[in-house]
Amino acid sequence: MNKLVRPGDPDWEQARVGRVFNARRPSREPAAVLLATCEQDLVDGVDLARANGWKVSVRSGGHSWAAWSVRDDALLIDLGGFREMTYDPATTIVSVTPSVKGGQELRPFLASHGRFFAGGHCPTVGVGGFLLQGGQGYHARGWGWAAEQIAAIDVVTADGELVRASETENSDLFWAARGAGPGFFGLVTRFHLRTRPFPAAIAETVHVYPLDAFDEVMTWLDGMHHTVSPDVEIVAVSAEGTLAVTGLALCDTMPAAVEALAPLETCPAIGRALVRRTAEPSSFESHAERQLAANPEGYRYIVDNAWLTGLSPAVTELFTTLPTARSFVIWFSMAPLRELPDMAFSMQSEVYCATYLVYDDPADDEPLRAWLTDRMTALQPVTAGQYLGDSDFTARQLRFMGDAQYRRLHEIRSRRDPESLFAGYLTGDGGQPANINPWETP
Numbered sequence: 051m052n053k054l055v056r057p058g059d060p061d062w063e064q065a066r067v068g069r070v071f072n073a074r075r076p077s078r079e080p081a082a083v084l085l086a087t088c089e090q091d092l093v094d095g096v097d098l099a100r101a102n103g104w105k106v107s108v109r110s111g112g113h114s115w116a117a118w119s120v121r122d123d124a125l126l127i128d129l130g131g132f133r134e135m136t137y138d139p140a141t142t143i144v145s146v147t148p149s150v151k152g153g154q155e156l157r158p159f160l161a162s163h164g165r166f167f168a169g170g171h172c173p174t175v176g177v178g179g180f181l182l183q184g185g186q187g188y189h190a191r192g193w194g195w196a197a198e199q200i201a202a203i204d205v206v207t208a209d210g211e212l213v214r215a216s217e218t219e220n221s222d223l224f225w226a227a228r229g230a231g232p233g234f235f236g237l238v239t240r241f242h243l244r245t246r247p248f249p250a251a252i253a254e255t256v257h258v259y260p261l262d263a264f265d266e267v268m269t270w271l272d273g274m275h276h277t278v279s280p281d282v283e284i285v286a287v288s289a290e291g292t293l294a295v296t297g298l299a300l301c302d303t304m305p306a307a308v309e310a311l312a313p314l315e316t317c318p319a320i321g322r323a324l325v326r327r328t329a330e331p332s333s334f335e336s337h338a339e340r341q342l343a344a345n346p347e348g349y350r351y352i353v354d355n356a357w358l359t360g361l362s363p364a365v366t367e368l369f370t371t372l373p374t375a376r377s378f379v380i381w382f383s384m385a386p387l388r389e390l391p392d393m394a395f396s397m398q399s400e401v402y403c404a405t406y407l408v409y410d411d412p413a414d415d416e417p418l419r420a421w422l423t424d425r426m427t428a429l430q431p432v433t434a435g436q437y438l439g440d441s442d443f444t445a446r447q448l449r450f451m452g453d454a455q456y457r458r459l460h461e462i463r464s465r466r467d468p469e470s471l472f473a474g475y476l477t478g479d480g481g482q483p484a485n486i487n488p489w490e491t492p
C-alpha cells in the first residue's frame with residue numbers, strides 16, 4: 051500500500067533521505083514523498099504532482115552520489131517498495147522494476163535461470179538510475195553499455211499515460227532513456243532487458259605495485275590495454291597507498307580465461323609487484339564483497355570523473371596523493387572503443403577515470419571538494435568529457451553527450467514534457483547543463 055509523507059510528518063526525514071546512499075545528505079526539501087508499491091502508484095503519483103503544481107523527481111536505488119532524487123518543491127516518487135522481477139525463458143528477457151538492485155537481487159535471480167545481466171559493480175546500485183545514464187556494468191569494455199541491452203521500457207509520460215517504448219514504439223522515449231540519466235522526462239516503471247548466459251569461467255589477475263611505480267606501470271598499461279582480449283575487464287585502482295592492476299576474465303572455459311589474462315604478465319615493473327595473483331578462479335560474490343568494503347555505507351562521498359585521452363603529470367598527481375585513507379581513484383579501460391548504437395548516451399573515450407573521496411567528518415566537505423575540483427581541473431588537457439554516473443553538476447560540469455544527441459534530447463523533451471514536469475538535471479543554478487568543456491569554448 052502506498053503512503054504519502056509530508057514535511058513535518060514523523061517519518062519525513064527517513065522518507066526524504068533515508069534511502070540515499072551518500073551520508074553527505076542535501077538540505078533540499080521536496081513538497082512530499084510518495085512511497086510507491088505498485089505500477090498504478092506511479093501513474094497516480096504523476097497525476098498527483100501535476101494536480102498540485104509540483105515537479106516530479108524519482109528514486110530507485112538511491113545511489114546517485116549527488117542525491118538527484120531530492121529536489122526542492124517536487125513530489126519525490128520513491129520506488130523502494132516496488133520490487134519485481136520476472137524472467138521469460140522463451141525470449142530470455144528479464145523484466146525488472148527500477149529499484150531492483152543489480153548485483154544483490156537481479157544477479158542471483160538470473161543465475162538461478164543460468165542467465166546473466168551486466169549490472170553495476172557495486173551490488174546495491176539500483177538498475178533504474180544506472181541504466182538511464184548508460185550503465186557501466188561488468189565488461190562494459192567488451193560487451194558495451196548496459197543500456198544497450200534494454201529491449202523495451204514501460205514509462206509513465208508527463209501527461210500521465212503508461213506506455214511501452216522500444217525501437218518500434220515510442221522510439222523517441224526509448225532513444226532518450228538510454229543515456230539521458232536524471233534528465234529523462236518520464237517515470238520508468240519497468241525495464242525489459244536482454245540477458246546472456248551466465249559466464250562459465252571467471253578468473254582474475256591482481257598485481258599490486260608500490261605507488262612510485264605508477265608512471266612505469268601506467269605507461270605500459272596505457273600503451274597495451276587495447277590489445278587485450280575483450281573478454282577481460284581491465285581496471286587500475288589507486289587505494290591505500292598502492293596501485294592495483296586487475297584483469298577480470300569472463301569466459302566459456304578456464305583455459306580461455308587464463309589465455310585472455312596472460313598479456314597482463316608483460317608489465318615491465320612486474321618484478322616490483324607487492325602482490326602477484328595470476329588468473330585465479332574468482333566469483334561475482336567475492337567481487338561484490340570487495341565492492342561493498344570499498345564503498346562502505348554510512349560514509350560521506352565526493353566524486354568526480356573524466357573521460358581521458360591519455361596520461362599526464364596531473365594524472366600521476368591525482369593517483370598518488372589521495373587525501374583520505376579510504377579514498378580511491380580508478381582507471382577503467384574501454385579500449386578499443388566500440389561504435390555506439392543510436393541513443394542519447396554518446397560520450398566516451400578509451401579510459402574512464404573516476405575519483406571517490408570517502409570520509410566521515412562534515413568539516414571536510416569543503417576542503418575535499420576544493421581538493422578534488424583542483425585535481426580534476428588539472429586533467430583538462432587530457433579530458434574529453436564526463437560520465438553522468440559519477441558526476442555532480444552542482445560542482446563541475448563538462449560535456450557528457452555529443453552535440454547532436456544533446457540537441458535531440460532537448461527537442462524530444464520539449465515535445466514530451468513541455469511544462470518541465472520532471473525535475474531534470476540538477477545543476478545548482480536551476481538551469482540545464484551547458485554540455486561543453488569550458489576550456490574548449492572561445
Ligand SMILES: Cc1cc2nc3c(=O)[nH]c(=O)nc-3n(C[C@H](O)[C@H](O)[C@H](O)COP(=O)(O)OP(=O)(O)OC[C@H]3O[C@@H](n4cnc5c(N)ncnc54)[C@H](O)[C@@H]3O)c2cc1C
Nearest residue numbers: 110111112113114118119171172176178179180186232238
Ligand atoms: C557505491 C556505488 C557504486 C557505483 N558503481 C557504479 C558502476 O559500477 N557503474 C555505473 O555505471 N555506475 C555506478 N554507480 C553510479 C550509479 O549507477 C548512479 O549513481 C545511478 O544513478 C544510481 O542509480 P539508483 O537508481 O541507485 O539511484 P537513484 O538515486 O535512485 O536515481 C538516480 C536518478 O536517476 C533517475 N531515475 C532513477 N530511476 C528512475 C525511474 N524509474 N524513472 C525515471 N528516472 C529515474 C532519477 O533522476 C533519479 O534521481 C555507483 C554508485 C555508487 C553509490
